[in-house]
Amino acid sequence: MDKARKKFLLYAMIAVFVLLTTLLAVINIINFTMAGEDADKILDMLRDDRGQFSIEQPTPEFSGEPGGSESFRFPGGMGPMGPDSPEMRGSTMYFTFRFDKNGNVETVAFKLSAMSEDEAKELAKTLVDSGKTRGWVKTIYRFRVYTDGKSTYVTAIDQARELYPSFRILLFSVIGEVVGLIVSFLFLYFIGKRLFSPLEEADRKQKKFISEAENEFKVPLTIIEASAELIEKDHGPSEQTSAIRRQIKKMAETVEKLGALAIYSDGDGGRVDLSAMLTAALESKRSLFDEKNIAVTQNIDGGVVVRGDADAFGRVIDEIVDNTLKFSEGGADFTLKEENGRVTLKTSNKTSLGSGSVDMVFDRFTMLENAEGKGGHGLGLSYVKDEVRAVGGRVRADVFGGVFMLEITL
Amino acid sequence: MKILFASPERDLLASYGRLLTEEGFDVLTAFDGTQAVELLDSADLLIIDEKIPRVSSESIIKQAGERGTPVIVLTYRAGAADVGGVSYLPFPFAPQKLISLCEKRGERQKNLNGGDING
Numbered sequence: 001m002d003k004a005r006k007k008f009l010l011y012a013m014i015a016v017f018v019l020l021t022t023l024l025a026v027i028n029i030i031n032f033t034m035a036g037e038d039a040d041k042i043l044d045m046l047r048d049d050r051g052q053f054s055i056e057q058p059t060p061e062f063s064g065e066p067g068g069s070e071s072f073r074f075p076g077g078m079g080p081m082g083p084d085s086p087e088m089r090g091s092t093m094y095f096t097f098r099f100d101k102n103g104n105v106e107t108v109a110f111k112l113s114a115m116s117e118d119e120a121k122e123l124a125k126t127l128v129d130s131g132k133t134r135g136w137v138k139t140i141y142r143f144r145v146y147t148d149g150k151s152t153y154v155t156a157i158d159q160a161r162e163l164y165p166s167f168r169i170l171l172f173s174v175i176g177e178v179v180g181l182i183v184s185f186l187f188l189y190f191i192g193k194r195l196f197s198p199l200e201e202a203d204r205k206q207k208k209f210i211s212e213a214e215n216e217f218k219v220p221l222t223i224i225e226a227s228a229e230l231i232e233k234d235h236g237p238s239e240q241t242s243a244i245r246r247q248i249k250k251m252a253e254t255v256e257k258l259g260a261l262a263i264y265s266d267g268d269g270g271r272v273d274l275s276a277m278l279t280a281a282l283e284s285k286r287s288l289f290d291e292k293n294i295a296v297t298q299n300i301d302g303g304v305v306v307r308g309d310a311d312a313f314g315r316v317i318d319e320i321v322d323n324t325l326k327f328s329e330g331g332a333d334f335t336l337k338e339e340n341g342r343v344t345l346k347t348s349n350k351t352s353l354g355s356g357s358v359d360m361v362f363d364r365f366t367m368l369e370n371a372e373g374k375g376g377h378g379l380g381l382s383y384v385k386d387e388v389r390a391v392g393g394r395v396r397a398d399v400f401g402g403v404f405m406l407e408i409t410l
Numbered sequence: 411m412k413i414l415f416a417s418p419e420r421d422l423l424a425s426y427g428r429l430l431t432e433e434g435f436d437v438l439t440a441f442d443g444t445q446a447v448e449l450l451d452s453a454d455l456l457i458i459d460e461k462i463p464r465v466s467s468e469s470i471i472k473q474a475g476e477r478g479t480p481v482i483v484l485t486y487r488a489g490a491a492d493v494g495g496v497s498y499l500p501f502p503f504a505p506q507k508l509i510s511l512c513e514k515r516g517e518r519q520k521n522l523n524g525g526d527i528n529g
Contacts, residue, residue, distance in 0.1 A: 215486045215501075218486060218501035218502045219419050219422060219501055219502075222422065222501050222502040222503055223419065223421045223422050223425055225502065225504055226422070226425035226426055226429055226505050227421075227425050229425075229429060229505045230425060230428060230429065233432065248502075252502050255502070283500060287504060
């Protein structure tokens with residue numbers, strides 16, 4: 001359940017991040033786009049005035065020409081703002097150079113302090129050579145290249161003052177996003193704790209109950225089995241004592257599965273403890289291996305955990321152990337290792353199976369030559385193959401020197 | 411060979427007490443840890459339920475180890491590994507399993523003591 005809380009936190013944070021980033025990105029993109037449009041409006045006026053403003057020339061607003069009335073105004077009767085401000089012509093810092101067909105440069109207007117006239121000329125020449133007609137250069141200069149049919153004009157205006165608030169908003173947006181993410185994380189963390197703690201508590205109680213139930217069954221099963229043994233000693237074996245033994249075996253398997261439910265999964269179907277699962281499966285079948293005189297060796301790394309469905313992995317492990325129990329003709333070995341993030345489960349057992357038949361062990365409903373009289377339907381390893389492949393793993397089988405080997409890589 | 415069987419489960423003690431007796435062992439029983447500690451000196455082998463009350467099973471196992479008494483721990487955990495003189499037998503188990511484990515432990519102890527063990 002702890003995993004579910006972490007997952008909730010992760011997804012909620014991703015949602016907040018995407019939302020905040022999108023919102024702030026849209027605000028900043030609109031802000032910078034509008035700054036460019038305002039600059040273009042001024043450049044249009046300069047182009048119409050052949051590259052220079054006359055300070056005495058009134059703005060369209062004050063001359064009563066169209067355009068001014070559509071400008072943005074603050075309430076309270078303040079004058080138009082931005083490119084339509086009556087102060088714009090006097091306060092705009094810009095240069096315009098005229099290039100004739102021979103490449104000679106003439107200064108039309110130069111009203112900049114941040115660079116010299118020669119530097120501005122060099123910049124204008126670069127802009128003409130670039131073939132661009134409008135855009136930003138040196139971050140803060142908005143330029144336009146245009147012609148009157150005889151000459152080419154390059155006009156650039158310094159937008160540093162107009163862009164400064166936009167960059168400040170950008171900076172505050174980044175800071176705001178970081179702060180917003182931290183606040184959201186703390187908020188979601190505490191909300192998640194309150195939201196999930198009843199579920200975590202229920203999950204913990206459920207596991208405890210299962211674990212206790214499992215233990216509560218174990219001792220009675222042991223006593224019943226001993227009692228059945230004593231009844232047989234006193235009165236001889238009977239159908240009734242055989243039935244008791246069969247039911248004990250069934251219940252012991254159920255108890256084993258109950259234990260697996262409590263141990264293997266962390267509650268959200270995510271992490272599966274393969275080490276515990278394989279150890280428990282071998283333990284539950286130990287008496288059966290003993291009965292068949294199959295010496296089992298195991299080399300199981302502790303804490304090998306994989307992601308997936310605990311029930312599905314449980315069935316895979318059961319099938320592998322059952323398969324070994326059924327078909328081993330001598331010793332059997334189980335190895336579980338994790339190296340460089342790769343989990344390998346390997347089983348090997350003595351066999352009389354020929355190497356030519358090994359390719360068919362995964363085929364459905366296929367009973368090979370060594371399967372006669374051993375039960376089964378030829379489905380076990382086929383199921384193993386399907387489940388392992390479903391989680392992106394690989395499974396292979398081989399027979400060499402009278403030893404059957406099955407290897408699963410996850 | 412004298413076996414001390416310590417478990418709070420009286421039915422377990424009764425059934426396995428009789429089974430082990432019929433196999434030729436002398437069986438002493440203890441319902442709790444205090445009784446187990448009292449009887450420990452007279453036992454050649456200790457079988458102890460992990461959930462013995464009053465005195466912890468760990469403490470009794472340690473005392474048995476100090477006396478050189480082998481121990482079979484009846485455990486609720488699967489996959490516990492045997493260490494030194496301590497063997498683990500997870501619940502539920504078949505009677506034959508416990509009997510053969512007692513025989514193995516008794517045999518080993520007999521060899522260690524140069525054949526000086528009763529039963």
